[in-house]
Amino acid sequence: MAVDNGTSTEVPRATPATPVAVEVPLADRPFERVNQPTPFLRGFWPTAKEIWDYRELLGQLIKKELKVKYKDSVLGFFWTLLRPLLYLLVYAVAIGVFLGSGRVIPQFGVYLFTGLLAWTLFTDILGGCTGSIVGNAGLVKKVYFPRELFPLAVVGAGLVNFLLQAVILVGAYVVTWTFPAPGDLLLVPLALVALVLFATGLGLILAAGNVFLRDITYLVEVGLLLWFWMTPIVYDWTKVRTTLVDDHSLTALFEVYLANPMANIVLAFQRALWPGGLTEQGQPFYYDGNLYLRLGVIILVGLVFVWFAQRVFARWQGNFAQEL
Template structure:
């Protein structure tokens, strides 16, 4: 439908308002849809974009938490029921039936400490892998930094961690095994390692999953293997007894999740104060954290390279 001004412009031979708008748009410089070139410039641009959308990130975290327990009667109590159920199963099956509690003091605290660390890593990686595909509708409609989707999963996982820590704190007080002193410094260091490696994996896997949907199934298998490769339901002393080869032990300890779980136990498991832990656990964790930060940076740049075609592939 033409406006009176367009009809007048047509009768006089002058360009119409619509034609002028199209001409101005055509004269605008082209803007690349891909990531900013250069590792440093691209990283700074991504950080600025995420900072500009930090309120949206907060909204996505809240939506992630609400959607997880939508129409649920118990709501956020499920964040506690699941790990507690796993704790009871492992405590009865491995602690009682297989007799592990005879060699591991405060076996329930030992298992729950490891489960808290593992659940954080599990929720970030498994939830982050499907985060981009799960928000396909939003990605197709508006522009926003796609990193907010896996990062919203990280925020939800941290909230779940906080609620589980409350349960652990109550258990420590009830059993009279409250940790004190410098040993508590192991806890933030372990959590930092889990967050960095979990976020790096979530970024890469969420991007690759857009192009290759089999990734989410491979992740499930991989996480199962990672669980049993970490001393959560068995002790590090048992690993030393079963595997006497020093090289194999070092390969086992090269797993960041293993080192983080051991650090959590070292910091919170008072009953294992006299238990054996790797003597180089602290420097090992700092080295892993440094390597993990580099991997996180590389993961973000890989995500930025792959995100240009998300809307077309989803």
């Protein structure tokens, strides 16, 4: 018989067992997309804001582009000045002396350099952008940030080199003591904006395309060579007009030639920065069209082109890491 002594014994309750975490193998884990897809028509501005948030990183990438380009080089940044000077010397001798253009076009050296100044910036941007994603494959596969920063860093480094090369042109003005007329100097910033927009849009597409088709690098080299001779840099535009319009009545083909954005940009640089065109001898080589209107159209088209190129780049970048 049990006797109640006034005390009770509390029986402990069973506590639920703590679940044991089971580590899922990495191969069996679901993929998580880092950059969420955005609508094609409305994704540009969120990306632009994200690029602005990473502006400090963009500055560091620009510095890296400038340093890596001439790494372990004895002359370093002096190559930025020597390369256009060597081009100028070769073309001045071959075209100006042997073919006689220097006897016809006044201050032929300055005329050449104004065109080479614009063209060098264009080729630096396109050539650098094409290999920008492939060349930074390690970062692309490990860290997330807007991939557009790589081509934009190339554009920034190209602008720095452009400013350094412009010092040579200023030095030529001082040596010859001939200066361009201030009335057309507004063409320079307009032409520079048009060039950067057009080259940036094309560079974004080439950078993304080169990830999937590495032959694009070699196609760009060949294309730029052909493009160079379709632009009035080492010859004057009047020779094209005489050959196509006066001799063969191919006016439509001449208009196609003038539709080349780089032709208009180079013509603008020549009109604004070539003092020889102010002389009576140089007047026939001035393009008499409305370059302000033409550059305005190129800038507007360039803005749309950059938007379109970024949206194409955004569509393709999801497979960059897999392809690299």
